[in-house]
Amino acid sequence: MATVAELWSAHGHAAFPARLRSADVSGIDMVTLDADVAGCVSVWLRNGGNIDDRRWEILAARERELTRVLPALTGEEAAYCQRLRDMAVVLMDSPGGSAVRSSRPVSRGGRGGRRGWGGG
Incomplete structure (x- = not known):
């Protein structure tokens, strides 16, 4: 939980990238995402x-979308x-996240490695 709280704090201090306010990336509305x-x-x-x-299903869908849009972004948008x-x-790999979904398989296709995250 501490890792998410740290990321959340950093996220709260970051401005939403200006270009993404009015742009779809790979067909995805970035504000809604x-x-x-x-x-x-x-x-x-x-x-x-x-x-x-x-919420777990929403998060899983949005994680797949983020995986899809990240290659199209650079700089502060990518970060x-x-x-x-x-x-x-x-969050989805946490005990609370996995307990909610343990009864049904959910594919997180294209997830690959945890680019940009130093955790293991």
Whole structure:
């Protein structure tokens, strides 16, 4: 939980990249993507490391979208979105995240490595 809290704090101090306010990247509305991940992380932190099935599914879908858009981004845009993806991955791999989804398989296709995250 500490890793997500640290990422969340850094995310809260970062400005949303200006170009992404009015741009779709790879067909994805970046403002909505940001809001969805932020909402799920906020609930997860408030609930002591647990989220419900609906939020887990939203987070899993958004993590896949982040994986898809990251290659199209550079600089601060890439760093901002990588941090979102890192939070999603850590959260979904946490005991509270995996307990919610343990009864059904969910593919996180294209996840690959944890680019930009120093954890193991």
